[in-house]
Amino acid sequence: MxxxxxxxxxxxxxxxxxxxxxxxxxxxxxxEGLQWLAKPDLLSDDETVRLIRVxxxxxxxxxVRFTGGEPLLRPGLTGIVERCAALDPRxxxxxxxxxxxxxxxxxxxxxAGLDRVNVSLDTLRPEVFHRxxxxxxxxxxxxxxxxxxxxxxxxxxxxTVLMPGVNDDEAPExxxxxxxxxxxxxFIEQMPLDAQHGWKRDGMITADAIIASLSSRFTLAPxxxxxxxxxPAERWLVDGGPHRVGVIASVTRPxxxxxxxxxxxxxxxxxxxxxxxxxxxxxxxxxxxxxxAEIADLWRxxxxxxxxxxGLDDPSFLQPDRPMSAIGG
Ligand SMILES: C[S@@+](CC[C@H](N)C(=O)[O-])C[C@H]1O[C@@H](n2cnc3c(N)ncnc32)[C@H](O)[C@@H]1O
Numbered sequence: 001m002x003x004x005x006x007x008x009x010x011x012x013x014x015x016x017x018x019x020x021x022x023x024x025x026x027x028x029x030x031x032e033g034l035q036w037l038a039k040p041d042l043l044s045d046d047e048t049v050r051l052i053r054v055x056x057x058x059x060x061x062x063x064v065r066f067t068g069g070e071p072l073l074r075p076g077l078t079g080i081v082e083r084c085a086a087l088d089p090r091x092x093x094x095x096x097x098x099x100x101x102x103x104x105x106x107x108x109x110x111x112a113g114l115d116r117v118n119v120s121l122d123t124l125r126p127e128v129f130h131r132x133x134x135x136x137x138x139x140x141x142x143x144x145x146x147x148x149x150x151x152x153x154x155x156x157x158x159x160t161v162l163m164p165g166v167n168d169d170e171a172p173e174x175x176x177x178x179x180x181x182x183x184x185x186x187f188i189e190q191m192p193l194d195a196q197h198g199w200k201r202d203g204m205i206t207a208d209a210i211i212a213s214l215s216s217r218f219t220l221a222p223x224x225x226x227x228x229x230x231x232p233a234e235r236w237l238v239d240g241g242p243h244r245v246g247v248i249a250s251v252t253r254p255x256x257x258x259x260x261x262x263x264x265x266x267x268x269x270x271x272x273x274x275x276x277x278x279x280x281x282x283x284x285x286x287x288x289x290x291x292x293a294e295i296a297d298l299w300r301x302x303x304x305x306x307x308x309x310x311g312l313d314d315p316s317f318l319q320p321d322r323p324m325s326a327i328g329g
Contacts, residue, residue, distance in 0.1 A: 001060045002262055002299065004272070004306040010262040012063045013055050013091075015048065016328025017074040018266050023098055024134040025122075027161055029325055030196050031134055037326070041267045045076035047286055049083045051264060051295070056084075056091050058296040061262070064091045065118075067328045069266065072101040078112045085113025094118060096159070096329060100137050102144030106151040117148050120159040123167045124177055132166055149182065157184045157246075162205040171210055172217035179243045186233045186246035192312070193274065195323035207234070207249035214245065232258070256309040262299075263328055270299055272306035274327060277320055 002010040019037050021029065043051070055061035064084060071077060072095075084093060092115050099119040106117075121141050123129050129138035148156055158178055162168045171187065178185035187210045192199035214220060220236040223244060232255040233246025249255075256273075263271040268283025280302035285295050311317045320327070 002303040004303055006257075006306070006308055008257075008259055008306070009060070010260055010272075010303055010306075011061055012065065012261045013052070013061045014065045014067055014261060014263045014328050015052065016068050016264065016266045016326075017048070017066055017071045017077060017080070018042070018069040019326040020073055021068065021070040021098070021325055022073060022100055022135065023070070023137065025161075026132055026134070026166075027163060027190050027194055027199075028323065028329075029194070034195050034323075034325075037267050041283075043266065043268045043283060043286075045080055045083075047268065047283070048080055050286065050292075051268065051282060052080075052084050052091070053087055054292050054295050054299070055262070055264075056087050056089065058292060059299060062089070062091055064093050065096060066093070067096040069325050069328070070098055070100070071095055072097050072105060078105070078108050081109060081114050082112040095153075096120070097144075098133075099141040099144030099148070101140075103140070103147040106144070106147040106153055110151040110153055114153060116155060116157075117153045118157045118159055119145055119148065119183075120161075121145075122160050122162070123170055124173060125167075125170070128167055128170075132163065145181070145183065154182075155184055156182075157186055160185060160187050161190050162187060162210065163190065164203060164205060168205050168209075168213070171213040175214055175218065175238065175245055178245075179238065184244060184246070186248055188248045189251045191250050191274070191324070192317075192319045193324035193327070193329075195325065197319055199319070201251070204251060206252050207247045208252070210247055211236070218245075220245070250310075251312055254310055254312065259306075262303055265322075265327055270302040271327060272303050273310060274324070275310040275312065275317075275320055276307070277318065278305070 094116045096118045126138040130136045190204045218238050223235040223237050233248045235244050235246050269279035
């Protein structure tokens with residue numbers, strides 16, 4: 001098991017398959033100049049599957065989320081999913097993606113054993129999408145979503161980040177659209193994880209502001225007892241249900257006390273938290289011939305040292321050196 005000194009148990013593994021992306025969202029990456037990991041530093045498909053096997057068979061991980069960078073850019077993705085689906089016990093598997101390329105791959109990913117997808121989409125307006133992501137690919141995301149739905153990669157969750165003066169007026173429109181399309185929308189507060197280190201707390205749209213904006217058009221009621229952790233969104237029933245909307249208040253109401261996550265970067269480093277400043281090198285152990293039991297032990301020790309919280313509210317908070325795209329969002 002992966003437990004820490006605060007008694008939390010990590011069962012949800014986020015695996016970054018690449019640090020590269022085909023978008024350049026302003027809150028995540030600079031337009032150019034970001035250094036990519038060198039190919040030899042990336043875990044191979046075999047190494048990736050081996051570490052997931054260790055996590056699932058020796059460390060009690062039950063859920064695997066593939067992410068990046070953009071995981072659909074990883075050539076071996078379908079094979080990795082297929083091999084993980086054959087593990088015993090079989091983990092639940094999902095993918096966090098910008099959706100570009102899903103139109104081509106959704107059916108094969110479903111056949112390989114992927115359970116569902118989270119698609120990131122911040123706007124319904126193609127021109128705003130272009131400005132925000134610096135790429136004119138809005139239609140590709142919409143087609144990707146339709147393909148995922150047709151392939152049965154459901155429930156489909158949409159991740160949305162609101163930016164002041166860019167798309168913060170779109171929250172009600174996005175929710176109406178998601179309900180009509182059968183997608184579950186979740187807003188995520190913008191976090192200090194951009195490569196440019198440009199995040200400012202007072203330049204962020206808070207969960208409370210998002211709820212206020214949605215309330216101009218919908219009646220929202222908190223859904224039952226708010227459950228955090230694996231599903232950190234605070235969920236609200238819309239107009240009496242059954243549709244819901246989630247808000248992930250990672251900055252203003254962090255859910256660290258219920259965190260059940262462990263993370264593996266594309267170059268084989270364990271991170272106990274998105275905001276951790278330390279990493280544990282599993283790739284070196286793997287490449288020096290360490291047996292599974294030794295790798296599991298290193299992973300356990302990495303998680304044992306997990307801090308109580310992200311430290312965002314601490315005046316001495318320092319943004320991690322690696323951005324979200326390199327850690328795996
Ligand atoms: C880094 S991306 C990686 C996976 C994939 N490329 C995608 O677009 O979903 C994962 C998620 O992180 C979100 N994200 C990136 N930078 C963020 C930030 N600074 N604050 C909050 N969310 C962020 C993205 O919007 C996306 O939903």
